[in-house]
Amino acid sequence: MKDAIRNNFDASPDAYEAYERMSGRFGTLADRLYRAMSDRCAFPIETCLDAGAGSGISTRRLQAHGVTPIALDLSRSMLEENRANDRVQGDFDHLPFVADTFDSVAFTASLFLTPKPDRAASEASRVLRPDGVVGAVAPIGWMTPDGTDVFASLARQSRSPTSAEAVGDALRASFSVERGRWTFETTAEELRSLHSIPAMAARLYPRLDTDERVERARSLLDGIEGPLEQHWRWFVGV
Ligand SMILES: C[S@@+](CC[C@H](N)C(=O)[O-])C[C@H]1O[C@@H](n2cnc3c(N)ncnc32)[C@H](O)[C@@H]1O
Numbered sequence: 001m002k003d004a005i006r007n008n009f010d011a012s013p014d015a016y017e018a019y020e021r022m023s024g025r026f027g028t029l030a031d032r033l034y035r036a037m038s039d040r041c042a043f044p045i046e047t048c049l050d051a052g053a054g055s056g057i058s059t060r061r062l063q064a065h066g067v068t069p070i071a072l073d074l075s076r077s078m079l080e081e082n083r084a085n086d087r088v089q090g091d092f093d094h095l096p097f098v099a100d101t102f103d104s105v106a107f108t109a110s111l112f113l114t115p116k117p118d119r120a121a122s123e124a125s126r127v128l129r130p131d132g133v134v135g136a137v138a139p140i141g142w143m144t145p146d147g148t149d150v151f152a153s154l155a156r157q158s159r160s161p162t163s164a165e166a167v168g169d170a171l172r173a174s175f176s177v178e179r180g181r182w183t184f185e186t187t188a189e190e191l192r193s194l195h196s197i198p199a200m201a202a203r204l205y206p207r208l209d210t211d212e213r214v215e216r217a218r219s220l221l222d223g224i225e226g227p228l229e230q231h232w233r234w235f236v237g238v
Helices: 002-010 013-023 025-040 057-064 076-080 117-127 164-172 188-194 198-204 210-221
Strands: 047-051 068-073 086-089 102-108 128-143 177-186 228-237
Touching: 002 076, 002 198, 013 025, 013 076, 013 188, 025 057, 025 102, 025 128, 025 177, 025 228, 047 057, 047 117, 057 068, 057 102, 068 076, 076 086, 102 117, 117 128, 117 164, 128 164, 128 177, 164 177, 164 228, 188 210, 188 228, 198 210
Parallel strands: 047 068, 047 102, 068 086, 102 128
Antiparallel strands: 128 228, 177 228
């Protein structure tokens, strides 16, 4: 499973950045998550483990808020694009850090990618200093404005390895958690752009090769028209 996740993201940096240039979505999620974490934290956040930091979108947002990020990711190719001073290739289910190291741990669009998020949540708790704060965002789905799931009428579901509910359950086992929902108005073109990232097309066609899966995703989604909404669940725990 981890090899598949790593390989999928190793093929994804260019398409990932193209989606971000179009939507700004991951940067916005990172900003909002940081603010929610900062509001809940008893002290000013100086350090943050950016867990699943990828190509650096969340890392740059943390830096913009005056926080020193430590960027950790499974994927070497994603991490090579990340400009953080401290970058670590590793698995957030088995963190290579001693206890009480960070003020905060942020999982910006990453914790739902692991099949056993309880392991990562307990690792986050271990490496946080006392009263440190954890945050995570996980996708709920893409809907039409009347609340219909975009994928309901299609032959495929865009599934995460772990649902937003399971991410919340995992965090609640280690933290006192507050949660909420963020809704973004979006378009069918953004939906297609997200699923042209090889790691996201793998949600639809996990067994196909990179090029074929991206092409099949595009033709599956070709007939979708906007406007659409994208829903995310956020969690902050202390
Ligand atoms: C959707 S991207 C989000 C990247 C970044 N946080 C952002 O805001 O753009 C998810 C990232 O999580 C990483 N990831 C997935 N599972 C992981 C794990 N178990 N340990 C570390 N990184 C992981 C992927 O390699 C990918 O770069």
